[in-house]
Amino acid sequence: xxxxxxxxxxxxxxxxxxxxxxxxxxxxxxxxxxxxxxxxxxxxxxxxxxxxxxxxxxxxxxxxxxxxxxxxxxxxxxxxxxxxxxxxxxxxxxxxxxxxxxxxxxxxxxxxxxxxxxxxxxxxxxxxxxxxxxxxxxxxxxxxxxxxxxxxxxxxxxxxxxxxxxxxxxxxxxxxxxxxxxxxxxxxxxxxxxxxxxxxxxxxxxxxxxxxxxxxxxxxxxxxxxxxx
Amino acid sequence: xxxxxxxxxxxxxxxxxxxxxxxxxxxxxxxxxxxxxxxxxxxxxxxxxxxxxxxxxxxxxxxxxxxxxxxxxxxxxxxxxxxxxxxxxxxxxxxxxxxxxxxxxxxxxxxxxxxxxxxxxxxxxxxxxxxxxxxxxxxxxxxxxxxxxxxxxxxxxxxxxxxxxxxxxxxxxxxxxxxxxxxxxxxxxxxxxxxxxxxxxxxxxxxxxxxxxxxxxxxxxxxxxxxxx
Numbered sequence: 001x002x003x004x005x006x007x008x009x010x011x012x013x014x015x016x017x018x019x020x021x022x023x024x025x026x027x028x029x030x031x032x033x034x035x036x037x038x039x040x041x042x043x044x045x046x047x048x049x050x051x052x053x054x055x056x057x058x059x060x061x062x063x064x065x066x067x068x069x070x071x072x073x074x075x076x077x078x079x080x081x082x083x084x085x086x087x088x089x090x091x092x093x094x095x096x097x098x099x100x101x102x103x104x105x106x107x108x109x110x111x112x113x114x115x116x117x118x119x120x121x122x123x124x125x126x127x128x129x130x131x132x133x134x135x136x137x138x139x140x141x142x143x144x145x146x147x148x149x150x151x152x153x154x155x156x157x158x159x160x161x162x163x164x165x166x167x168x169x170x171x172x173x174x175x176x177x178x179x180x181x182x183x184x185x186x187x188x189x190x191x192x193x194x195x196x197x198x199x200x201x202x203x204x205x206x207x208x209x210x211x212x213x214x215x216x217x218x219x220x221x222x223x224x225x226x227x228x229x
Numbered sequence: 230x231x232x233x234x235x236x237x238x239x240x241x242x243x244x245x246x247x248x249x250x251x252x253x254x255x256x257x258x259x260x261x262x263x264x265x266x267x268x269x270x271x272x273x274x275x276x277x278x279x280x281x282x283x284x285x286x287x288x289x290x291x292x293x294x295x296x297x298x299x300x301x302x303x304x305x306x307x308x309x310x311x312x313x314x315x316x317x318x319x320x321x322x323x324x325x326x327x328x329x330x331x332x333x334x335x336x337x338x339x340x341x342x343x344x345x346x347x348x349x350x351x352x353x354x355x356x357x358x359x360x361x362x363x364x365x366x367x368x369x370x371x372x373x374x375x376x377x378x379x380x381x382x383x384x385x386x387x388x389x390x391x392x393x394x395x396x397x398x399x400x401x402x403x404x405x406x407x408x409x410x411x412x413x414x415x416x417x418x419x420x421x422x423x424x425x426x427x428x429x430x431x432x433x434x435x436x437x438x439x440x441x442x443x444x445x446x447x448x449x450x451x452x453x454x455x456x457x458x
Contacts (some may be wrong), residue, residue, distance in 0.1 A: 008280040012239050013319060051237040051319045055310035078325050079308045081284035090280045092241060094308050094321075147453070148377065224376070227457025 010090040014059040015046035017138035020102035032115040038128030059096040067116040072098045085130045109147040148224040161207040234286040239319040244275035245286040246367035249331035261344035266316045267357030288325040301327045314359045326367040377453040390436040
């Protein structure tokens, strides 16, 4: 190979942290490596960036190839460049992350037949490379983001109860929230439209249903706010 | 050269967006390129990452080499990887940004004798590569950050007036703020300690001096808050 600039260059990879919401559990999508280094160990899906594709394209391609998961909105997280992070050679990795509804993204047979699975975030196996660190960074970013951007549009059914919405926040933040306080704050943002409907087919007292005000939701996504929960 | 993985690989660079506060003006540090492509054009300081240095080290090294500016806390901004962003070959750039007090960082003769200068953010020359886009991304990030992190500890004198602090916010946000509203909000955060001193040697009525409560400042930097200004 010849380059315009002949000097030793780092290899460039992408890694994907895909969080999946599964009722009241937050999971992360991992693959089991079949090659050295870390053969047999679990790791984040990812791989080398082709010289003619964008970083986003590489991330989406690797995710599909290794897990079968597609149509995920990947957001750039951070670029990890410690000199010794890969035992093979110098590898710099641009990490991406996403949050999806797990039921929409069951793991399919991946094209390269690697094993892929969802793990509860509290119970992940020991990961190869610096992937534990990448995962922790993504988890922290996700919890931070909940505080200044609305959450739930693509994660809840179109009509939902305040209990469902609170559970969503509790799952991501990994702590219980005060019900009265949560309701007061979330309703105060004007993000929700109260419907003239209640839940059906429930054993307990049927709760009021809500839906998001799409316009307000988009505005708050853009502007940000502060949800002190 | 031989690599563990023989495939065409992108080159990796870093670029630095250093904002400088100069009284009531926000400036950005640029260098004039002496080589193609974009020879004679202004651009962000930056350059190729050595295979044995971290990304942060590369960013700080390039900044010193090209501008003489040092001891700046560079924070990672975003990684720019459009396929056509560099006319020479595929180059992925990890961008960093910082905000400094301009008077602490006068431009010195750079070691590689390139021309370096501070430009008002409202009056920058046309930049090479996609640096206009990198600059815009950094500027947006800076304005956003002001809303959820305290500002001013390293930018103001130890004792300052509320007018000085307001001017700092106005310069970064590039708009006038309502004085009463600003004071009410900033004092409400408990971030400031009112001193038993007033300005000296001023023509107008001497204003009260304040200093930051360092412990509170650090806590809010970590936790974040929401400053709806």
